[in-house]
Amino acid sequence: MPTSIPRGYVRMPDIEFQSPISHGPISTPDGSVSIEDETSTTKVVVRAAAGTAAAADLGVPYGQSRLRADGTLVCGTRPDEWTLFAAAGRAAEVIAPVDTDGFVNAIDITHGRAMMRVSGPKATALLAKVCNIDLADDMTPDGAVFSGSVAKVTCDLLRADRAGEASYLISCERSFGSYLFAALADASTEFGASLPAGLSIH
Amino acid sequence: MIVVNCPHCGPRNSSDLRPCGEVTTRPDPATASLSEWRTYLYLRENPAGWVTETWYCRSGCRRYFTIERNTATNETRSSEAS
Numbered sequence: 001m002p003t004s005i006p007r008g009y010v011r012m013p014d015i016e017f018q019s020p021i022s023h024g025p026i027s028t029p030d031g032s033v034s035i036e037d038e039t040s041t042t043k044v045v046v047r048a049a050a051g052t053a054a055a056a057d058l059g060v061p062y063g064q065s066r067l068r069a070d071g072t073l074v075c076g077t078r079p080d081e082w083t084l085f086a087a088a089g090r091a092a093e094v095i096a097p098v099d100t101d102g103f104v105n106a107i108d109i110t111h112g113r114a115m116m117r118v119s120g121p122k123a124t125a126l127l128a129k130v131c132n133i134d135l136a137d138d139m140t141p142d143g144a145v146f147s148g149s150v151a152k153v154t155c156d157l158l159r160a161d162r163a164g165e166a167s168y169l170i171s172c173e174r175s176f177g178s179y180l181f182a183a184l185a186d187a188s189t190e191f192g193a194s195l196p197a198g199l200s201i202h
Numbered sequence: 203m204i205v206v207n208c209p210h211c212g213p214r215n216s217s218d219l220r221p222c223g224e225v226t227t228r229p230d231p232a233t234a235s236l237s238e239w240r241t242y243l244y245l246r247e248n249p250a251g252w253v254t255e256t257w258y259c260r261s262g263c264r265r266y267f268t269i270e271r272n273t274a275t276n277e278t279r280s281s282e283a284s
């Protein structure tokens with residue numbers, strides 16, 4: 001029997017991945033801060049009402065994150081909502097085990113959200129310039145998940161330190177990605193970064 | 203800056219949230235008079251003091267919640283109603 005596909009409908013796996021950010025990593029000569037595009041990271045959002053098997057499986061409370069044995073990072077993004085991060089191209093494997101019994105959905109948002117990482121000893125100082133969330137260690141420790149305004153863009157943030165150094169994964173709607181990257185790069189000039197041609201918000 | 207305590211996110215700058223105004227009770231559509239509808243839609247107590255308000259946590263958890271705010275001092279406290 002022929003299947004009918006509505007006009008304009010495209011399966012996400014059929015689209016070649018393309019990041020909205022067209023610049024390579026930005027870093028300061030002394031290594032105090034670096035900004036890199038991590039948009040290709042697999043991102044899956046799971047909404048699961050309290051009491052569902054999916055919510056119990058994910059288990060991570062709002063505001064926290066946990067690295068699962070299979071390498072998937074589970075973030076409690078909002079009450080009853082989780083974001084799962086995994087290596088590029090793994091959306092199907094991340095979605096497959098989610099128990100969809102009850103009021104549950106799991107959606108691949110890899111293409112829909114831009115993501116970048118700010119890391120280094122000055123990462124917190126850089127982010128504090130453009131984000132009104134309290135980034136002190138006791139309020140947003142390593143592993144903390146939070147949402148707020150970054151350079152006036154509503155973002156989901158995760159503090160995921162690397163080798164003992166502060167590191168933040170920041171994701172926003174795809175269409176703001178290019179601007180947000182430029183805004184963060186602009187904020188990094190104070191710490192000594194020089195910006196490549198074409199990357200400016202002024 | 204007004205600090206609003208979201209029950210999910212904790213203390214946040216009010217610019218991260220959207221104020222939705224005083225909590226009012228919707229009249230019964232079957233029996234409400236025009237005057238009651240007008241009062242519900244447009245009239246607010248607006249006291250200089252404690253008022254029970256709905257806020258939307260726009261940048262954070264994206265939930266609506268109810269708190270009490272003192273309109274004279276901008277202190278906030280949790281609401282019995284929430």
Ligand SMILES: [Zn+2]
Nearest residue numbers: 208211259263
């Ligand atoms: Zn909130």
